[in-house]
Amino acid sequence: MSQAVSAVSLPAASAAERRAAVVRLSLTDFRCYARLRLDIEAQPVVLTGPNGAGKTNLLEALSFLSPGRGLRRARLAEIDRRERGADTAAPWAVAAVLESGRGRVNLGTGHEAAEGKSTERRVVRIDGHPARGQKDLAQYLSLVWLTPDMDRLFMEGSSSRRRFVDRLVYGFHPDHAGEVAAYETVMRERGRLLADGSADAAWLDALEDGMARHGVAIAAARAEVIRRLDSAAAERTGPFPVPRLVLTGEVDAWLGEMPAVAVEDRVRDALRAGRSHDAAQGGAACGAHRTDLLVTYVAKDRPARDCSTGEQKALLLSILLAMARELRGERGEAPLLLLDEVVAHLDGARRAALFDEICDLGAQAWLTGTDDELFAGLRGRARFFRVLDATVMPR
Amino acid sequence: MTGPEIETLIQLLAKLPGLGPRSARRAALDLLKKRETLLKPLAEALDLAAERIVTCTTCGNLDTIDPCSICAGAKRDVSQICVVEEVADLWAIERSAAFRGRYHVLGGVLSALDGVGPEDLSIARLVERASASEVKEIILAMNATVEGQTTAHYVTDRLAGTQVQVTRLAHGVPVGGELDYLDDGTLTAALRARRSV
Ligand SMILES: Nc1ncnc2c1ncn2[C@@H]1O[C@H](COP(=O)(O)OP(=O)(O)OP(=O)(O)O)[C@@H](O)[C@H]1O
Ligand SMILES: [Mg+2]
Ligand SMILES: [Zn+2]
Numbered sequence: 003m004s005q006a007v008s009a010v011s012l013p014a015a016s017a018a019e020r021r022a023a024v025v026r027l028s029l030t031d032f033r034c035y036a037r038l039r040l041d042i043e044a045q046p047v048v049l050t051g052p053n054g055a056g057k058t059n060l061l062e063a064l065s066f067l068s069p070g071r072g073l074r075r076a077r078l079a080e081i082d083r084r085e086r087g088a089d090t091a092a093p094w095a096v097a098a099v100l101e102s103g104r105g106r107v108n109l110g111t112g113h114e115a116a117e118g119k120s121t122e123r124r125v126v127r128i129d130g131h132p133a134r135g136q137k138d139l140a141q142y143l144s145l146v147w148l149t150p151d152m153d154r155l156f157m158e159g160s161s162s163r164r165r166f167v168d169r170l171v172y173g174f175h176p177d178h179a180g181e182v183a184a185y186e187t188v189m190r191e192r193g194r195l196l197a198d199g200s201a202d203a204a205w206l207d208a209l210e211d212g213m214a215r216h217g218v219a220i221a222a223a224r225a226e227v228i229r230r231l232d233s234a235a236a237e238r239t240g241p242f243p244v245p246r247l248v249l250t251g252e253v254d255a256w257l258g259e260m261p262a263v264a265v266e267d268r269v270r271d272a273l274r275a276g277r278s279h280d281a282a283q284g285g286a287a288c289g290a291h292r293t294d295l296l297v298t299y300v301a302k303d304r305p306a307r308d309c310s311t312g313e314q315k316a317l318l319l320s321i322l323l324a325m326a327r328e329l330r331g332e333r334g335e336a337p338l339l340l341l342d343e344v345v346a347h348l349d350g351a352r353r354a355a356l357f358d359e360i361c362d363l364g365a366q367a368w369l370t371g372t373d374d375e376l377f378a379g380l381r382g383r384a385r386f387f388r389v390l391d392a393t394v395m396p397r
Numbered sequence: 398m399t400g401p402e403i404e405t406l407i408q409l410l411a412k413l414p415g416l417g418p419r420s421a422r423r424a425a426l427d428l429l430k431k432r433e434t435l436l437k438p439l440a441e442a443l444d445l446a447a448e449r450i451v452t453c454t455t456c457g458n459l460d461t462i463d464p465c466s467i468c469a470g471a472k473r474d475v476s477q478i479c480v481v482e483e484v485a486d487l488w489a490i491e492r493s494a495a496f497r498g499r500y501h502v503l504g505g506v507l508s509a510l511d512g513v514g515p516e517d518l519s520i521a522r523l524v525e526r527a528s529a530s531e532v533k534e535i536i537l538a539m540n541a542t543v544e545g546q547t548t549a550h551y552v553t554d555r556l557a558g559t560q561v562q563v564t565r566l567a568h569g570v571p572v573g574g575e576l577d578y579l580d581d582g583t584l585t586a587a588l589r590a591r592r593s594v
Contacts, residue, residue, distance in 0.1 A: 183543075184543045187543045187544075188547060190510060191507075191508065191510060192509075194510055195509045198509070200509075202514070202515060204515075204551050204554040204555060205507060205514070205515060205547075205551055207550070207551075207554060208507070208549075208550035208551040208554065209547055211547075211550050212546060212547055212550070
């Protein structure tokens with residue numbers, strides 16, 4: 003799939019041609035929006051307005067143009083618009099006209115209220131035809147986002163950093179999501195068997211084989227992408243801090259020392275040896291779910307978690323901008339950037355550098371903030387909208 | 398609004414896969430409208446099925462005879478057994494006409510979370526069949542789902558004590574792809590390119 007995309011990459015195209023951009027966005031019953039239609043150009047978009055106006059909701063709607071659970075990781079039913087006092091809600095839908103070097107395509111997605119089923123499903127339509135799955139969206143568009151929720155990424159436990167790494171990997175390898183889901187399934191199954199005290203060694207063998215195969219595939223993809231982003235970020239100069247990215251974890255270390263098949267064997271052995279320990283402790287002591295991402299501010303030789311709030315934000319931005327450049331190199335067009343309340347934390351020099359980088363990338367960035375003055379540096383290079391009570395008006 | 402007979406009919410129809418309460422009501426209404434052309438023939442067919450169709454005690458297939466017509470078929474190759482999850486998968490492979498051996502239906506896949514263990518599947522019977530001297534090859538045709546692959550690994554392990562060669566379908570099959578949804582050409586290719594495990 004990704005090959006088909008890179009086959010049409012245009013090496014020396016101008017910024018305008020190298021952009022994938024939403025030129026029309028329509029929302030129906032999406033959170034606070036009963037109906038919204040927004041016609042825009044390929045330029046960056048600035049959305050400003052007071053708290054609760056609907057800015058993040060708009061970015062969240064855009065985030066559903068890629069596979070996954072969107073930038074809030076919300077349950078689908080949570081997004082259905084609820085009127086004050088009412089306890090029923092209509093299922094939401096997002097439609098977008100996407101324009102890129104390959105022409106126009108209509109993408110649609112929404113919550114399907116499946117009759118007689120309790121499981122919720124997100125349907126995807128491409129040019130009016132049902133897609134086989136969300137994964138098909140990745141062929142048309144890639145998305146990179148940064149939200150205030152991610153401000154604590156370096157301070158929190160490792161699971162959110164792992165999720166962050168995996169999301170970086172999805173951008174390059176859409177199949178990674180399937181591997182992660184498969185890994186989690188076999189790991190849960192093994193946990194259940196161990197908790198039940200089941201003595202069926204062959205069944206455990208089968209599950210541990212699954213953990214080894216999927217886990218090593220996951221770790222290998224992570225290693226490749228992190229290495230790539232690390233060197234892409236290192237090439238940059240300017241006001242943005244250069245981060246060093248290192249994956250820490252047993253499996254990650256083994257992958258650096260031996261061939262992948264040997265790592266699989268090693269994981270299998272470790273899991274077998276760890277059965278009684280894991281039965282007592284829960285979880286699994288070895289595997290791809292133990293990886294962490296260590297980020298260091300190179301110039302200060304300081305781990306990201308010890309950096310200031312603004313520095314942490316800038317480090318994250320450095321990683322995501324490196325990602326955007328790599329994606330552009332691979333796909334021939336820059337990804338959409340969803341930057342929710344990003345500029346407020348940045349000093350003037352970094353703000354200006356961010357705006358220049360966005361324009362230089364030729365990315366359709368969607369930036370939000372409460373204060374319109376912070377975006378002065380983008381005047382003439384972006385479209386400005388005012389968001390107020392779920393309406394979006396040009397400024 | 399409706400009598401208990403109609404309500405029962407609707408409730409039973411709603412238990413069919415793919416039918417929710419609303420479509421079950423529609424189906425019930427349709428059946429009642431087409432009493433002579435649909436309802437009665439369907440009732441007779443159901444009656445006959447309930448009376449005659451049995452599960453083959455050898456392979457788990459559904460047929461009116463036991464052993465089923467595949468197990469009893471004189472033209473079937475007795476040296477190969479193709480292991481599938483469900484009868485629907487057996488049907489899919491039969492439709493492709495790519496396989497001339499016999500089958501073994503497991504009746505599901507291992508799933509600790511759903512409480513399905515080895516004793517709930519027809520695995521002991523498979524090991525027994527694999528021990529017969531005429532059987533040379535066991536082809537594992539489980540779905541490419543996580544549970545399908547775990548089950549395939551488990552069955553391979555259980556067959557380790559026998560003399561048979563164990564092979565697997567070559568999976569150009571996407572993860573989560575179910576055999577029943579594959580076109581015949583893909584299935585045929587997957588069978589031809591099967592590999593040893
Ligand atoms: N399912 C829903 N139905 C209706 N309204 C919702 C739903 N979910 C969220 N909202 C409302 O949408 C409004 C806008 O939220 P949003 O997060 O987009 O605001 P914002 O403009 O990003 O504000 P801030 O500047 O505080 O981040 C909020 O008032 C919120 O309560
Ligand atoms: Mg917000
Ligand atoms: Zn039979």
